[in-house]
Amino acid sequence: xxxxxxTIVKDGLWDNNGVFSMMLGLCPAMAMTTSAxxxxxxxxxxxxxxxxxCFLVSLFRNLITREVRIPVFILISAAMVTIVDLAMNAWxxxxxxxxxxxxxxxxxxxxxxxxxxxxxxxxxPLPALVDGLFMGLGFTLALVAIGAVREVIGxxxxxxxxxLLLGPAFKVIELRILPADTGVLMMILPPGAFLTTGLLVVxxxxxxxxxxxxxxxxxxxGLA
Amino acid sequence: MNIPHTLPAESVATVTPxxxxxxxxxxLGAFCLGFGLLLAITDRLTVGDIAARAVDDxxxxxxxxxxxxxxxxxxxxxxxLMKNLRDKEITVYRARKNGLVTGVAYEISGPGYAGxxxxxLGLSADGKVLGVRVLAHKETPGLGDKIxxxxxxxxxxxxxxxxxxxxxxRWKVKKDGxxxxxxxxxTITPRGVLAAIRDGLEFFAAxxxxxxxxN
Numbered sequence: 287x288x289x290x291x292x293t294i295v296k297d298g299l300w301d302n303n304g305v306f307s308m309m310l311g312l313c314p315a316m317a318m319t320t321s322a323x324x325x326x327x328x329x330x331x332x333x334x335x336x337x338x339x340c341f342l343v344s345l346f347r348n349l350i351t352r353e354v355r356i357p358v359f360i361l362i363s364a365a366m367v368t369i370v371d372l373a374m375n376a377w378x379x380x381x382x383x384x385x386x387x388x389x390x391x392x393x394x395x396x397x398x399x400x401x402x403x404x405x406x407x408x409x410x411p412l413p414a415l416v417d418g419l420f421m422g423l424g425f426t427l428a429l430v431a432i433g434a435v436r437e438v439i440g441x442x443x444x445x446x447x448x449x450l451l452l453g454p455a456f457k458v459i460e461l462r463i464l465p466a467d468t469g470v471l472m473m474i475l476p477p478g479a480f481l482t483t484g485l486l487v488v489x490x491x492x493x494x495x496x497x498x499x500x501x502x503x504x505x506x507x508g509l510a
Numbered sequence: 511m512n513i514p515h516t517l518p519a520e521s522v523a524t525v526t527p528x529x530x531x532x533x534x535x536x537x538l539g540a541f542c543l544g545f546g547l548l549l550a551i552t553d554r555l556t557v558g559d560i561a562a563r564a565v566d567d568x569x570x571x572x573x574x575x576x577x578x579x580x581x582x583x584x585x586x587x588x589x590x591l592m593k594n595l596r597d598k599e600i601t602v603y604r605a606r607k608n609g610l611v612t613g614v615a616y617e618i619s620g621p622g623y624a625g626x627x628x629x630x631l632g633l634s635a636d637g638k639v640l641g642v643r644v645l646a647h648k649e650t651p652g653l654g655d656k657i658x659x660x661x662x663x664x665x666x667x668x669x670x671x672x673x674x675x676x677x678x679x680r681w682k683v684k685k686d687g688x689x690x691x692x693x694x695x696x697t698i699t700p701r702g703v704l705a706a707i708r709d710g711l712e713f714f715a716a717x718x719x720x721x722x723x724x725n
Contacts, residue, residue: 320651321651346541349537350537350541351533351534351537353530353534354534354537354538354541357538358537358538358541361541361542361545362541362545365545365548365549368549368552369548369549369552372552372553372556372560373552373556375556375559375560375563376555376556376559376560376563377556377559379563379566383567440652441651441652447660469652471650471652471653471695474650474651474652475650
């Protein structure tokens, strides 16, 4: 498989987006997106784990036999999650206090498993790393989008507490869109997650369909 | 090694046919061993720092409920193990000045809307609230989470109060005939916090001599 980085990047961010196209990792995508900042945090933590474990899977791809690949994949992603969890707790403690809750949840995300199976186990380490990185960033993008919609409608703010995650310099992106106490609480509760995710998937499909109409020769969006 | 394998026929044809099950077992075992080792090393490298951070965290919480002017010791290291009113073991942190106990802090908890709310309560030697802070809760974001200090100043309202003012039966939300505001749309959360503080004050009243012992 020849490495075509442009396709890898485009696939990860849009065409084959983990949440909006492949519908993977929906559990963290819905549970963690009560605000754009939470989505960003969960997304970045996932990106680190997916990229590192895709790289490792690819590195060992010739040693892993077909029959034991699933347990080995799980082993690799669980080990990466644990290492990230311990290292952040020890050396990036302030960030850990914000993100710590999300990190163990990455183990139950099926996005890494799908990428190991579909890409990393068949590609050299560098493309696998890039694929993991951009699949993770695409996931981050989706989570920030879901989180932003829910946060603006639900609590009237955008990127609240972002400075806790990114540092005091990011205080400027903490916005109040609607006056306090006017939010629609349902959007922060679980139903809001389903509604927002569903509507954003529809929006992405409509954009893709329009793009496909403009170029009828091309195939439509990735996996349905 | 005549272990019969139950693999689909087409996958058998591609690799050497002899003790394949064993090979897979060895591969899986090797990966487990390798990653197990990696985790053990990571744990060894981080364990000290993680323990230090946990103490820092505890110290930061204590500093919020016991003002620094009250003590010249390290409350985080001056502990006492006791049973609270519900027979749960709690650690009491003591603040001392010139050897005398000037304040105590311990963990309290109450039933919230979505599980237990855990708080740290700091009291001065005369039973007045020095401060209360939420340690952990699962309340609804945007409604019940106003009990957090960074989401509202409701939790700061207890400082200086004790069972003398207001009397014990007034330590309730206004809806229950008490002294304290509930939140619009969320009564259960403040009610749980107040139950926890009430418990904490009763524990202090019942164990005052033991808590303030100089030993």
